[in-house]
Each structure stands twice: as structure tokens, then as C-alpha cells.
Amino acid sequence: MDRIAITGGFRLEGQLAISGAKNAALPLMCASLLSAETLTLSNLPHLADISTLKTLLEGHGVKTKVEDDGQTIANKGQTISFTTPEITSTVAPYDIVRKMRASILVLGPLLARMGEATVSLPGGCAIGNRPIDLHLKGFEEMGATIELEEGYVRAVAPGGRLKGGIVNFPTVSVGATENIVMAATLASGTTLIENAAREPEISDLVLCLNAMGAKISGIGTKTLKVIGVDRLHSAHHSVMPDRIETGSYAVAAAMTQGEIELIGSNLLDVMTGTVGVLKSAGLDFTPTDNGVLVKLGRDKVKGINVTTQPYPGFPTDMQAQVMAMMTLCDGASVIDETIFENRFMHVPELTRMGADITIRGSSAMVRGVEHLLGAPVMATDLRASMSLVLAGLVADRQTFVNRIYHLDRGYERLVEKLSACGAHIIREDGKGI
Ligand code: UD1
Numbered sequence: 001m002d003r004i005a006i007t008g009g010f011r012l013e014g015q016l017a018i019s020g021a022k023n024a025a026l027p028l029m030c031a032s033l034l035s036a037e038t039l040t041l042s043n044l045p046h047l048a049d050i051s052t053l054k055t056l057l058e059g060h061g062v063k064t065k066v067e068d069d070g071q072t073i074a075n076k077g078q079t080i081s082f083t084t085p086e087i088t089s090t091v092a093p094y095d096i097v098r099k100m101r102a103s104i105l106v107l108g109p110l111l112a113r114m115g116e117a118t119v120s121l122p123g124g125c126a127i128g129n130r131p132i133d134l135h136l137k138g139f140e141e142m143g144a145t146i147e148l149e150e151g152y153v154r155a156v157a158p159g160g161r162l163k164g165g166i167v168n169f170p171t172v173s174v175g176a177t178e179n180i181v182m183a184a185t186l187a188s189g190t191t192l193i194e195n196a197a198r199e200p201e202i203s204d205l206v207l208c209l210n211a212m213g214a215k216i217s218g219i220g221t222k223t224l225k226v227i228g229v230d231r232l233h234s235a236h237h238s239v240m241p242d243r244i245e246t247g248s249y250a251v252a253a254a255m256t257q258g259e260i261e262l263i264g265s266n267l268l269d270v271m272t273g274t275v276g277v278l279k280s281a282g283l284d285f286t287p288t289d290n291g292v293l294v295k296l297g298r299d300k301v302k303g304i305n306v307t308t309q310p311y312p313g314f315p316t317d318m319q320a321q322v323m324a325m326m327t328l329c330d331g332a333s334v335i336d337e338t339i340f341e342n343r344f345m346h347v348p349e350l351t352r353m354g355a356d357i358t359i360r361g362s363s364a365m366v367r368g369v370e371h372l373l374g375a376p377v378m379a380t381d382l383r384a385s386m387s388l389v390l391a392g393l394v395a396d397r398q399t400f401v402n403r404i405y406h407l408d409r410g411y412e413r414l415v416e417k418l419s420a421c422g423a424h425i426i427r428e429d430g431k432g433i
Pocket of ligand 1: 130132133134
């Protein structure tokens with residue numbers, strides 16, 4: 001298996017282009033199932049999750065065409081068209097769904113267009129139990145019957161079409177909001193989604209659905225109103241920039257006492273929760289013509305308390321990276337994880353690198369230390385992997401990050417981007433290790 005080798009201690013400086021957001025791209029690709037006409041998506045990142053979902057969609061009858069592979073200009077995303085004249089299968093098999101939980105997002109579009117869908121249950125994952133009950137309750141509110149059998153969830157809309165209804169989520173869920181909003185576009189009547197998640201990736205999805213002819217109002221608010229239409233049509237949509245990638249590289253700039261210009265439009269607008277926390281920790285953000293310049297405005301990162309929250313709060317997907325940063329802070333930091341119950345899997349690895357972290361339930365107390373020391377480390381999920389890369393950038397001597405397939409799922413050209421800013425980081429072919 002490949003691994004990443006990092007020699008720490010080099011200041012990062014330069015420009016780094018932010019890719020299209022994985023978490024926006026995945027639901028947008030699923031939206032292509034809703035129409036017989038072509039949905040063209042540009043600024044799609046080159047990531048394993050995008051390829052996995054493309055394969056899943058092709059199994060449902062989606063014809064995909066890479067219009068531009070984005071390889072000619074450095075750091076340009078790819079443009080792919082998705083056309084689904086007919087759905088050839090309404091079954092999403094275990095073999096693909098188990099690789100990527102976001103596969104559950106085909107359920108809403110398939111059910112809306114075909115009146116039935118059978119999707120493998122995604123199962124647990126490293127960061128927690130992650131049930132899909134909110135998705136299923138939402139579909140039931142829209143008239144669907146749900147049965148669970150042999151590890152699959154089968155949803156059927158009586159009469160072949162979902163009905164509008166009121167879906168009031170007891171807990172904010174990004175995926176459930178996306179699934180229901182997509183399903184509601186083709187339902188008969190009006191659907192009100194209350195306590196909807198407000199993540200920018202949902203707004204990006206809603207913008208695209210409206211460009212396809214959907215009638216959705218309340219964008220960016222807790223209540224989305226969807227007036228069902230008979231069909232959606234073709235559209236072209238450019239995927240929004242990745243706010244988690246942006247935040248991760250902002251942390252890299254601060255930890256290495258560097259200065260990085262993150263290139264991309266509207267970066268600050270989509271990451272308010274993250275920027276608020278990072279500013280309190282001492283980072284400076286200066287808007288530029290092409291993006292935003294990030295550096296640490298003091299000698300050391302300031303220890304501050306951080307709590308993960310749904311958007312517009314501080315995102316759970318930045319928790320591990322900020323914890324890596326806090327290992328070297330001035331003072332101490334308490335990090336509370338309120339979204340996922342098991343999202344401190346990076347802590348034992350950071351501790352092996354010399355960090356001083358104590359976990360109590362869903363809180364982690366991080367006391368700043370003077371140095372981290374490189375070590376072979378192993379990550380269990382995508383963002384935890386990034387926290388180990390960040391720690392490796394500043395640790396004395398060498399760090400080897402194993403199981404980097406997690407990083408391949410969510411950080412486009414990570415080694416290339418960091419090397420261009422002066423990091424001593426290489427990907428080593430697993431064959432010789
Ligand atoms: C999405 C993101 C993920 C991010 C998470 C929270 C994608 C592809 N993934 O995941 O990177 O970490 O939002 O910002 O966009 N829950 C239930 N029942 C459900 C659904 C969720 O109890 O039916 C719980 C979850 O276990 C979790 C919380 O709700 O505790 C939030 O999860 P949710 O917002 O649904 O996360 P995802 O959409 O899976």
C-alpha cells in the first residue's frame with residue numbers, strides 16, 4: 001500500500017489552488033438521475049469518491065462523458081456530462097455503497113423518478129454509527145413505504161410518485177436534507193423541509209436543481225420549500241470550491257509559520273465558521289484578487305476552545321486539522337465534538353508524535369507542546385489523515401502516513417499542491433515498502 005513520507009520543518013509559501021468541493025460534487029452528480037436530459041458539471045475534483053460514484057451512477061443507466069479531463073491546465077477540475085435517458089436499474093449494490101456512504105444519495109432521485117429504489121444500507125464507519133433513519137422518515141412523510149431486508153432498504157412510492165409533505169428533521173442532517181430536496185423536486189404538490197441543514201454544499205445543490213427547472217425557495221435557510229414539477233431539464237453547473245480543503249491548507253500555512261495564497265473565488269464566504277475559529281487562534285486572512293492570503297499573525301497559535309456545530313458553526317470536518325494545529329498552541333485548547341460520537345481516532349496517532357491530548361467523552365483537552373516528533377502513523381478516516389499530514393509538516397524528522405487511500409478520497413493532488421509550496425513530502429510506492 002502507498003504511503004506519504006514527510007520531512008517536517010519547512011515553511012510553506014506560495015500559491016495553492018483550491019479544488020471543487022467533494023461534498024458538493026457528490027449530491028450534484030446524483031441529481032443527474034432526476035432528468036432524462038444532460039447535466040454537465042464542471043470543476044469536479046479528481047478524487048476516488050468521484051470515480052466511485054460515477055461507477056455507481058453508470059450502473060443505474062447514467063451515460064457519462066468526460067468533456068474535459070482538466071489535465072491540460074494545472075489544478076483545473078474536470079468537466080463531465082451525465083445523461084440518463086432511462087434508469088436501467090433501481091438497485092444500488094452493497095459492493096459500491098460500502099465504499100462510500102454518500103451513495104445513499106441516489107435513493108431520493110431514484111425514488112422520485114422511478115417510484116421505487118433499493119439501496120444497500122451503508123453500515124457503520126470509522127467516525128461513528130451514522131444511521132440513515134432521518135432520510136427514511138423523510139421519504140415516509142412523502143408517502144413512501146420503506147422495508148428493510150437482507151441489508152437493503154427498499155422504498156416504494158404508491159402510485160409511482162412521491163407526494164409533497166412536511167418533513168421536519170429532529171436533528172440537522174446534511175445528507176438527509178439533500179436526499180429529500182432532490183426527491184421533492186419531482187413529487188406531486190409542495191414539500192416543506194423544516195430544520196434543513198444550511199451547509200453551502202446544499203445551497204450549491206439547490207442552485208443546480210433550480211437551473212434544471214426545479215422550484216425551490218428558502219436557499220441557505222432552515223426551511224426549504226419545494227414545489228414539485230413534472231420533469232427537470234438539462235443544465236450546466238460549476239461545483240463550488242472546497243471549504244474543508246481551504247481550511248486545511250489555511251491550517252498548514254499557520255502551523256509552518258508560512259504564507260499561502262489560496263486561489264479560488266468566494267472562499268471566505270463559504271467558510272465563515274472555520275474563519276471565525278482560525279482568526280481567534282491568530283490566523284490572518286487577507287482577500288486578494290484571486291482568493292485569500294493566509295498567515296499566522298503571531299509567534300504561536302493561540303489555544304482556544306472549539307465546538308463543532310452544523311453550518312454556519314465550526315464544521316466537524318475541520319476538527320481533526322484544528323486539533324493538529326492546537327498540539328503546538330500557546331496554552332491549551334478544549335475541542336468538543338458534537339456531531340459524530342467517535343471522531344477522535346486521530347488522537348492516539350497525534351499522541352504518538354508527542355502531542356499532549358486527553359479525551360473525556362466527546363471533549364479533547366489539548367495542551368500545547370514545544371515539538372512534535374515524526375513517526376509512522378495510520379489514519380482511519382479522511383480528515384484524520386489530513387491532521388497527520390499537517391502534524392508531519394512541522395514534526396522533527398520524518399513522518400510516514402499510511403493508509404492514504406483515505407486522502408485519495410478527498411484531497412485532490414495533495415502531494416503536488418504542498419510540494420509546490422515548499423513542503424518536503426512524497427508519495428512512496430507501496431511495492432517497495
Ligand atoms: C456530511 C458530510 C460529512 C460531514 C457531515 C457533517 C458529505 C458527503 N458528507 O455527512 O463530510 O462530516 O455531513 O457535516 O457531504 N444522523 C442521524 N440519522 C440520519 C442522518 C444523520 O442520526 O439519518 C446523524 C449522524 O449520525 C450525525 C449527524 O446526524 O451524528 C449529522 O450527520 P449528517 O449531517 O447526516 O452527515 P452526512 O450527510 O452523512
